[in-house]
Amino acid sequence: MIVAGLSAESSDNFHTSQSGYLLQSQPALPRIAMNNHPKTAFVTGASSGFGRAIAQRLLNEGWRLIISARRRERLEALAAAFPERCHVACFDIRDSAAIDSALAELPENFANIDLLVNNAGLALGTATAPQADLVQWRQMIDTNITGLITLTHALLPRLVTSRGLIINISSTAARYPYPGGNVYGGSKAFVSQFSLGLRSDLHGTGVRVTSIEPGMAETEFTLVRTGGNQAASDALYAGVTPIRAEDIAEQVAWIANLPAHLNINRIETMPVNQSLAGFQVHRE
Numbered sequence: 588m589i590v591a592g593l594s595a596e597s598s599d600n601f602h603t604s605q606s607g608y609l610l611q612s613q614p615a616l617p618r619i620a621m622n623n624h625p626k627t628a629f630v631t632g633a634s635s636g637f638g639r640a641i642a643q644r645l646l647n648e649g650w651r652l653i654i655s656a657r658r659r660e661r662l663e664a665l666a667a668a669f670p671e672r673c674h675v676a677c678f679d680i681r682d683s684a685a686i687d688s689a690l691a692e693l694p695e696n697f698a699n700i701d702l703l704v705n706n707a708g709l710a711l712g713t714a715t716a717p718q719a720d721l722v723q724w725r726q727m728i729d730t731n732i733t734g735l736i737t738l739t740h741a742l743l744p745r746l747v748t749s750r751g752l753i754i755n756i757s758s759t760a761a762r763y764p765y766p767g768g769n770v771y772g773g774s775k776a777f778v779s780q781f782s783l784g785l786r787s788d789l790h791g792t793g794v795r796v797t798s799i800e801p802g803m804a805e806t807e808f809t810l811v812r813t814g815g816n817q818a819a820s821d822a823l824y825a826g827v828t829p830i831r832a833e834d835i836a837e838q839v840a841w842i843a844n845l846p847a848h849l850n851i852n853r854i855e856t857m858p859v860n861q862s863l864a865g866f867q868v869h870r871e
């Protein structure tokens with residue numbers, strides 16, 4: 588490809604400065620780490636749904652993985668096929684001391700983190716605010732917000748060193764409210780806005796940040812939200828063809844394999860069978 592008189596090879600080495608000058612730059616970083624080892628990803632919520640599919644996808648692509656969640660046996664089952672490249676870090680993301688211990692115990696060859704996928708999260712309940720359970724509200728905030736920022740804060744120095752990538756799993760609920768979405772939607776709005784804030788703060792470090800915002804996806808999400816009501820979960824997804832966990836893994840893999848000079852700020856995805864239905868109006 589020829590661009591403005593430059594060959595493809597030479598045009599790759601130039602960029603335009605903020606003041607509009609054409610400058611020669613370093614070539615994009617290779618997709619393997621500088622030490623020629625596989626890159627390392629830390630995926631939270633890897634025992635189920637999106638997180639498990641993302642971890643499986645990255646393992647299949649040759650990444651080194653740290654996988655975390657509370658259900659150890661599920662993590663170990665995933666790691667079993669990749670004993671050299673997958674480290675299980677079992678902790679409750681609401682427990683900051685457990686996060687610290689897990690990070691302190693990382694084997695040396697898993698210590699450099701290139702990609703953090705903040706996926707662990709949950710919705711609890713569908714009651715509207717007056718009927719909602721405050722304990723559930725607090726658990727969503729502790730998991731989706733406090734847990735996410737605690738792990739991110741702990742890993743930021745390593746991500747800056749590696750000029751890495753942070754992918755935060757937010758939701759369409761961040762932007763589009765619905766009855767009963769209250770604190771869950773609020774927690775995801777935080778995740779989306781925090782992602783933009785991180786981008787600003789990490790300006791000049793080479794660290795990239797993306798917010799992935801899916802709509803209806805069939806995982807264990809609704810089972811968890813309804814306290815284990817499989818019939819309610821089946822009814823929600825009946826006849827829909829929702830997003831699959833592998834669809835989100837595909838997005839993560841695409842973002843993770845982009846050249847180092849590109850930042851995807853956010854991706855919003857819905858199943859074709861889901862759309863927006865406007866405002867509700869109450870009449871006396």
Ligand code: NDP
Pocket residue numbers: 631632633634635636637638655656657658659678679680681706707708709710730756757758759800801802803804805806807808809811
């Ligand atoms: P799942 O319930 O299938 O997976 C949730 C994951 O989060 C599990 O691995 C779970 O592991 C982990 N997790 C929950 N609480 C904690 C905790 N306290 N400490 C550590 N890990 C925890 O749901 P999804 O895969 O659908 O959810 C993944 C993310 O995607 C969530 O952030 C969710 O909000 C978001 N999302 C989901 C959508 C959907 O429709 N499914 C749409 C948009 C966003 P364990 O229980 O073993 O600890």
Ligand code: 8X3
Pocket residue numbers: 757758759760768801802803804
């Ligand atoms: C999950 C999507 O619409 O159930 O984040 O809130 S929704």
